[in-house]
Structure formats: structure tokens, C-alpha cells
Amino acid sequence: QQPVQSPQAVILREGEDAVINCSSSKALYSVHWYRQKHGEAPVFLMILLKGGEQKGHEKISASFNEKKQQSSLYLTASQLSYSGTYFCGTASGSARQLTFGSGTQLTVLP
Amino acid sequence: DAGVIQSPRHEVTEMGQEVTLRCKPISGHNSLFWYRQTMMRGLELLIYFNNNVPIDDSGMPEDRFSAKMPNASFSTLKIQPSEPRDSAVYFCASSIETGYGYTFGSGTRLTVV
Numbered sequence: 001q002q003p004v005q006s007p008q009a010v011i012l013r014e015g016e017d018a019v020i021n022c023s024s025s026k027a028l029y030s031v032h033w034y035r036q037k038h039g040e041a042p043v044f045l046m047i048l049l050k051g052g053e054q055k056g057h058e059k060i061s062a063s064f065n066e067k068k069q070q071s072s073l074y075l076t077a078s079q080l081s082y083s084g085t086y087f088c089g090t091a092s093g094s095a096r097q098l099t100f101g102s103g104t105q106l107t108v109l110p
Numbered sequence: 111d112a113g114v115i116q117s118p119r120h121e122v123t124e125m126g127q128e129v130t131l132r133c134k135p136i137s138g139h140n141s142l143f144w145y146r147q148t149m150m151r152g153l154e155l156l157i158y159f160n161n162n163v164p165i166d167d168s169g170m171p172e173d174r175f176s177a178k179m180p181n182a183s184f185s186t187l188k189i190q191p192s193e194p195r196d197s198a199v200y201f202c203a204s205s206i207e208t209g210y211g212y213t214f215g216s217g218t219r220l221t222v223v
Contacts, residue, residue, distance in 0.1 A: 034212075041201060042214050043214070047209065049209060087153065097143060097155055097165070098143075098212070100145075100152060103152060
């Protein structure tokens, strides 16, 4: 079953912050986050394994709440290069293949 | 490393024709995935191989689709016969193992007319 992402789209000004959420109805083993720019392939950002950890990558970080089966991606002081569609991918139980959400389109304006 | 290599980048074919998409995963990656992306359905998993063995093919739409991985460095996805509703971008991705991210190829944009 596909994870649910929210919001579907967000428009920011450079320097503003954003949060993208991903929730699943299944118990999650891991959550991945990817960014895809128009006409390109998805690019891996980070992975979170069950345990409620938080990871960071420059000004992009994420959290994973195993009990709520939710993950959030935090983009702080957004840059123009952050524009794109963000996907969460989830793996449940013993499965290692990912099911992707429908994506969140992020637009950063100057 | 050259990353995941897919060919062709673009394919335009007529309905009813056979289409073969190719993928070379990153050397040393033991998991390979085929995904299809459309506006309506997003990124859908078609099939997943681990150590060249198909593990999950539940996403393969119907018998017209087949996938093989004869060795660790090559996989094909075949559609026979193709239909207009198969038009999509097909991505191949590989991963070293559990707990690591996927590396996607550049994709094959398939148009069936």
C-alpha cells in the first residue's frame, strides 16, 4: 500500500523552511527520501531505519517515528537548488523493495 | 563508477511491437529494481531481483511483461506486444544491500503509438 505524502505541493521563497510528511498504514522497516528534478531520475537523499532516528544532510534532515509509522523531511533555509519533487519510499516487514508515495512538488522562488 | 546504465534513453514504437529495455547495475550491487513512472500512477515497482533471482514480480502488469537477469551485470525488461497504455518512463535502480539507498538509472522514456 502506497504511503501518503503531504502536502502535495509547496511554494517557498529562498531562505524559508519546509516540512514534508510521509505516513504509512503498515509497520515500517525503513523510510527513504529521494528528490527528482524535472526530466531526471530520482536521487537518493537519506535513509532512516526503524528506531526513531533522525538524520541530517547539510540543511536537509529527516525524522522517523516508528510508533506512528511516519517520517518527516525538514528543509531549512531553502535554496533554489532544492526545487523538485520529493518522494518518500517505504519498506515494510521483511520486504526490502520500496513503495513510493505520490510525491511533493517543492518550488523555491528567488 | 558510471552509475546505473539504461538503454535506450528514448523509444518510440508502434502498438503491437516488441520492446526491450536494458539495464546495467552498479558493480557490486546485489539488488536490482524495475520501476515505471507515469503522472497518473507515480512510481510503481514492477519487479525486484536479489542476487539475480526474481523476488517480487507482483507489480508486473500482465503476461505481456517479462524481466530477466541472466547475470549480475545485466537485466532486461521486455514488453510483447506493446500497447499505448504502456507509455511511461521506465527506471532501473540498484542497491548494494538492505539499509542503503537506491541508485537510479537515467530511465527509458517509452512511447507506444
